[in-house]
Amino acid sequence: MSLNAYQRTLKNTENPRNTEYRLFAEITRDLLEAQQRGMVDGKLVEAVDRNRKLWIALGTDCASDDNLLPKETRAAIVSLSIWVQKYSREVTRKGEDIAALIDVNRNIMKGLNPNATAV
Numbered sequence: 001m002s003l004n005a006y007q008r009t010l011k012n013t014e015n016p017r018n019t020e021y022r023l024f025a026e027i028t029r030d031l032l033e034a035q036q037r038g039m040v041d042g043k044l045v046e047a048v049d050r051n052r053k054l055w056i057a058l059g060t061d062c063a064s065d066d067n068l069l070p071k072e073t074r075a076a077i078v079s080l081s082i083w084v085q086k087y088s089r090e091v092t093r094k095g096e097d098i099a100a101l102i103d104v105n106r107n108i109m110k111g112l113n114p115n116a117t118a119v
Contacts, residue, residue, distance in 0.1 A: 021112040027051050028105040035098045044098070048088050051101055055084040080104060 030047035037043065059081025061067055062074040069077075084104065090096040 017112050021109055023054065024105050024109045024112065027054055028102055028109070031098055031102050031105070035102065045092050048092050048098070048101070051105070052085055052088040055081040 027047070027050055030043075031051060034041075034044040034047040059078045062069065062077040062081070067074055084101065087096065087100060091098050091101065
């Protein structure tokens with residue numbers, strides 16, 4: 001079986017929480033790599049932007065009345081989404097520390113899969 005076929009099968013059968021965890025892990029790894037490089041290149045902007053887009057999608061989804069999460073959880077995610085968007089601008093424009101974004105992602109990852117080792 002080819003890698004592409006395997007990935008398509010995985011996407012069709014994977015638990016949504018696992019999919020979200022995997023996406024957070026991938027993006028958080030990118031943020032960590034940018035942090036290790038000293039946040040001086042375009043990779044930082046790409047990593048922060050990808051993280052920001054993830055959080056926009058989560059916030060938009062949680063703002064929908066069709067979302068089945070408890071109202072308090074949805075509100076917390078929308079609030080975090082707004083904070084991530086604002087803080088991301090601080091990181092890319094003013095050189096704020098990227099660690100806060102990494103910490104938020106790691107905490108979400110713990111909630112999605114408490115048995116996994118966060119990135």
